[in-house]
Amino acid sequence: MNTNNDDRDRQSDIISSVKNLEQESTRLATKTTDKLDELQSELANAFSHVMQTQALTTITCEALSNKLVETLFNIDTERTRVAKSLRLLDSLHFGSMNMRLSDVKEQHAETFQWIFKRTQDGTDRQPKFLDWLESMNGIYWVAGKAGSGKSTLMKYLWHHRSTQNSLQAWAGSQRLLMAHHFFWNAGNDTLQMSQVGLVRSLLYQVLRQCPELIVPVCTEPSDIDDRLDDWNLAKLLKAFERLANQTLMPIKICLFVDGLDEYDGNHAEICRVFKDSASSKSIKCCISSRPWNVFENAFGGDEERK
Numbered sequence: 001m002n003t004n005n006d007d008r009d010r011q012s013d014i015i016s017s018v019k020n021l022e023q024e025s026t027r028l029a030t031k032t033t034d035k036l037d038e039l040q041s042e043l044a045n046a047f048s049h050v051m052q053t054q055a056l057t058t059i060t061c062e063a064l065s066n067k068l069v070e071t072l073f074n075i076d077t078e079r080t081r082v083a084k085s086l087r088l089l090d091s092l093h094f095g096s097m098n099m100r101l102s103d104v105k106e107q108h109a110e111t112f113q114w115i116f117k118r119t120q121d122g123t124d125r126q127p128k129f130l131d132w133l134e135s136m137n138g139i140y141w142v143a144g145k146a147g148s149g150k151s152t153l154m155k156y157l158w159h160h161r162s163t164q165n166s167l168q169a170w171a172g173s174q175r176l177l178m179a180h181h182f183f184w185n186a187g188n189d190t191l192q193m194s195q196v197g198l199v200r201s202l203l204y205q206v207l208r209q210c211p212e213l214i215v216p217v218c219t220e221p222s223d224i225d226d227r228l229d230d231w232n233l234a235k236l237l238k239a240f241e242r243l244a245n246q247t248l249m250p251i252k253i254c255l256f257v258d259g260l261d262e263y264d265g266n267h268a269e270i271c272r273v274f275k276d277s278a279s280s281k282s283i284k285c286c287i288s289s290r291p292w293n294v295f296e297n298a299f300g301g302d303e304e305r306k
Contacts, residue, residue, distance in 0.1 A: 030089060030208035085214040091231060092204035092218075096192045100182035100259070104155045112153055116162045132284075133166035133254075139278045141299035142288035150288040151182065154258040157286065170284075171252035179205035183259035193264040195273070198257070199236040206243065206253055213251075217243045237273070244280040253283045260289040271298035 115129050132140045144150045157163050158180050168176050181201045183193055191197040207214045218239050243253075255277075263270055275298060278285050289295045 030086075030211050081215065085211055088214050088218045089204065089208060089211070092200045092207070094191055094197065094200060096189045097181070097197070097201040097204070099189065099192060100151075100184035101155060101158070101180060103184070104151045104182065106152070106155065112156045115153075115157070116160070116166075130166060132286075133163065134169045136170075137278065137281060137284050139274060139284065139299050140286045141295065142286065143291040143295065143300070144288070145290060151258050154180075154182070154256060154286070154288050158256050167252075167254050170254075174250040174252045174282075175210065177206050177209045177251055177253045178256070179253070180256040181258070183257075183262040185259075185262040185264065190264065193262065195263070195265050195270060196231070196233050196236060198263070198270075199233070199240055200231065202255060203236070203239060203243065210249060210251060213243065213246060213249055216246065216248055240273075240277065244277055244283050251282060255283065255285045256287075257285060258288045260287055260295065261292060267292070267294045268298070271295065274298075 129140060142150055142153060158178075164176070164178065167178070170176075179202045181198050183198075185193055189197075203217070207217060220238075257274070260267070260270065271294065274285050274287060277283050287299065291300075
């Protein structure tokens with residue numbers, strides 16, 4: 001049996017296309033091509049089997065041909081899905097989303113160790129923040145005056161392995177996803193300080209860790225392909241709502257948002273966004289800000305969460 005030259009050319013085109021998608025996936029720090037890799041391996045095995053077999057019955061030839069056609073179709077379908085996912089993910093990304101986190105100076109490693117330590121009074125009582133990480137939902141509010149070290153603490157919490165370990169206890173068997181956004185009005189970056197920038201940043205970080213959700217979260221059946229990446233605040237908030245309510249993947253999400261007082265917009269409105277998000281059993285938020293009345297009214301009612 002001789003393989004069809006058109007199929008060989010198609011296989012070569014597919015391999016080249018998959019490599020390009022893998023490069024784009026690496027650039028966006030995600031992994032969207034696992035299924036493509038699997039299908040590509042299946043295709044290569046099918047071609048190899050055909051080449052190595054000397055005597056094939058008509059039935060065997062037909063079966064192999066059908067298998068090749070099916071595999072090629074599946075690869076084309078998956079390739080289209082991956083390309084769409086990467087396009088959507090890239091449309092959420094912007095260069096300054098990590099600018100503030102990188103700029104925050106780190107304190108000595110021992111400065112904030114107390115927040116993860118058990119008390120020594122014999123009760124084996126854990127600090128309330130650790131309780132919140134391990135077993136509680138909702139919003140944990142870190143309040144402090146300007147220059148009090150809120151951002152330094154938030155960076156410490158974000159990077160510390162005990163944070164992820166404790167959150168994993170909360171997530172249990174579900175996949176734990178974490179994301180952050182550090183507001184910074186001294187950076188003179190209007191996107192980074194806006195609600196659009198906030199939601200784009202959080203969606204990008206969560207979805208790159210769970211690429212299976214990119215298309216379901218970022219699109220609606222009525223969306224037109226050439227306008228998929230035309231983001232505005234309304235579309236972003238709908239996408240965030242779909243993320244909070246999705247049932248396709250068993251996930252738990254913890255968001256760390258620093259400097260909410262530096263947000264360039266309506267503070268009461270952004271508080272409502274976070275409270276609505278944290279009402280989901282799958283999302284909780286650790287938020288820092290100055291102790292302004294708007295934040296005290298929104299987050300200050302529960303002593304166990306501040």
